[in-house]
Amino acid sequence: MKNWLDNAENHIGSQSSNLDQVDWGRVIPFILLHLVCLFGLITGVSTTAIIICIVSYLIRMFAITAFYHRYFSHKSFKTHRLTQFLFAFLGTTATQRGPLWWAAHHRHHHIHSDTEADSHSPKAGFWNSHMLWFLNKRNFPTKWQRIKDFAQYKELRWLDRFDIIPPILFATMIFILGIFIENYFPEAGASRWQILIWGYFISTLMLAHVTYSINSVAHRWGSKRFDTHDESRNNFFLAILTLGEGWHNNHHKFPSSARQGIYWWEFDLSYYLLCLMKAMGLIWDVKKHDLAKVNQEQVTENSAS
Ligand SMILES: [Zn+2]
Numbered sequence: 001m002k003n004w005l006d007n008a009e010n011h012i013g014s015q016s017s018n019l020d021q022v023d024w025g026r027v028i029p030f031i032l033l034h035l036v037c038l039f040g041l042i043t044g045v046s047t048t049a050i051i052i053c054i055v056s057y058l059i060r061m062f063a064i065t066a067f068y069h070r071y072f073s074h075k076s077f078k079t080h081r082l083t084q085f086l087f088a089f090l091g092t093t094a095t096q097r098g099p100l101w102w103a104a105h106h107r108h109h110h111i112h113s114d115t116e117a118d119s120h121s122p123k124a125g126f127w128n129s130h131m132l133w134f135l136n137k138r139n140f141p142t143k144w145q146r147i148k149d150f151a152q153y154k155e156l157r158w159l160d161r162f163d164i165i166p167p168i169l170f171a172t173m174i175f176i177l178g179i180f181i182e183n184y185f186p187e188a189g190a191s192r193w194q195i196l197i198w199g200y201f202i203s204t205l206m207l208a209h210v211t212y213s214i215n216s217v218a219h220r221w222g223s224k225r226f227d228t229h230d231e232s233r234n235n236f237f238l239a240i241l242t243l244g245e246g247w248h249n250n251h252h253k254f255p256s257s258a259r260q261g262i263y264w265w266e267f268d269l270s271y272y273l274l275c276l277m278k279a280m281g282l283i284w285d286v287k288k289h290d291l292a293k294v295n296q297e298q299v300t301e302n303s304a305s
């Protein structure tokens with residue numbers, strides 16, 4: 001149980017012989033996350049529960065794409081140390097491990113995209129790229145050598161170590177919201193348990209599998225605008241669900257750009273919200289792709305699968 005609460009307490013040595021096997025003891029909470037969603041069949045559903053589920057999804061998807069991905073992994077803008085911590089904390093509520101673990105593994109993916117060394121290339125199987133890769137022992141530890149820049153902040157190291165705390169606080173907050181709705185808005189027909197199941201568990205599950213789809217689906221299905229020497233694709237459907245991350249081939253071409261959609265019709269809500277945050281003075285030095293390079297290096301849009 002201690003291994004579920006404190007990441008520093010793992011004793012997985014590189015000498016372990018079965019690094020590529022699923023670490024069943026440690027992934028029990030991940031399995032439970034799926035099973036608990038089934039309680040939705042008992043609690044039922046209401047319009048209020050669905051709205052809270054979607055809002056909870058959107059806030060945390062934004063935190064994953066804008067902060068975990070574009071900020072911590074690619075440093076596509078700058079911010080203050082305090083907002084940096086708040087961004088990291090919000091991202092951690094998505095229950096996808098800590099910011100340093102997430103960003104370090106993602107940097108590794110960009111360096112080795114779709115080669116043998118890539119932890120989650122669909123070339124090694126769809127399910128491996130989708131989720132088996134992070135359930136094994138090899139990829140449990142944070143790749144510290146890839147995240148030395150942010151690892152110097154002790155508050156981020158703390159968050160990475162106790163990455164279970166923000167999800168617990170977030171779920172508690174959702175439950176308290178459920179109690180409030182149950183007591184003061186009984187006409188909504190939503191119980192506290194219904195709000196918890198939909199607002200945290202089902203929302204988190206959707207968030208998880210849509211995020212994983214960037215590694216699995218967006219490296220397999222979609223169109224290639226640039227020759228990026230990997231299998232990354234632009235996938236419109238995923239771009240909608242991930243608030244802009246689906247332009248994954250664009251992203252592999254210009255990884256440090258805060259904007260992943262290139263043309264106006266390439267929906268990238270995370271980027272629009274980052275522009276708003278820039279206008280508010282919360283972030284600055286927002287990087288963008290070089291349009292001259294886009295025109296020069298664009299290859300024909302051939303749909304491939
Ligand atoms: Zn990728």
Ligand SMILES: [Zn+2]
Pocket residue numbers: 069073074106110251255
């Ligand atoms: Zn990336």
